[in-house]
Amino acid sequence: MTDTLTMGQRLADLHATLTPAEQANLKLILGLSAGQLVPDKAxxxxxxxxxxxxxxxxxxxxxVADPRGLQYRGRPDFLTDELLASFIAEKDEVGKTAVPFDEHYLGCGGTVADRVAVSPELAALVASVVPKAEATGIASYLFYRDAGQGIIPHIDTDIFSLNVLMMLEHEIPDGVEEPSALYMHYPDGTEERLQLSPGEVVIFLAGTQAHSRTPIAEGERVTILTFGFMPEGAPLENYRR
Incomplete structure (x- = not known):
């Protein structure tokens, strides 16, 4: 019977035999492997x-019907012009103390973002496309400021196994023909380029879908707000900081 299983099925079966700590390590290895294999076109x-x-x-x-790609793209009704303006004002304040993190700057939450992270409006939006997902309460501002900053293909940690990503700001200097963009990377080697506009929201299963952001050019600026979600009933210690 084992001989008829694919390698992916064997890895999944192995996961079922492991302790929670070992499962976390295997998931980490798989995530790192996905990130390394995406750019390798051989x-x-x-x-x-x-x-x-x-x-x-x-x-x-x-x-979900298909864990690949986007589960949602658009501007939800609760994201009014006033709320978007509040996020933009807050990111300016948070940005003053944002710290370098990988190939961007990280700012952890803020009064407005933290409130929305656990709001019924955001929960309802997520539930409409991905049932039984629960807010972790983690909101993060991501700042791409320096030329060359971006994120290589990767899988997110469990705290963002479902990612609600909101574009707040994208300054594109004159002469940049292909601005930085979010990419989805698929098992067959194909890619999907997503050029998001300020106020646009996407939801995707970041813990299983490989994704990246291409490097910004000189003078280009990108600011994103993300909200983390976890499976309903999951052990909180596995998902919260």
């Missing part, structure tokens, strides 16, 4: 990329 990497992607999708904790 034919020899295709089988490995598909196996890792299949295992992650089998382990997806959410009941």
């Amino acid at each position: 034919p020899t990497s295709e089988q490995s990329r598909r196996a890792v992607s299949e295992a992650l999708e089998i382990l997806c904790p959410y009941d």
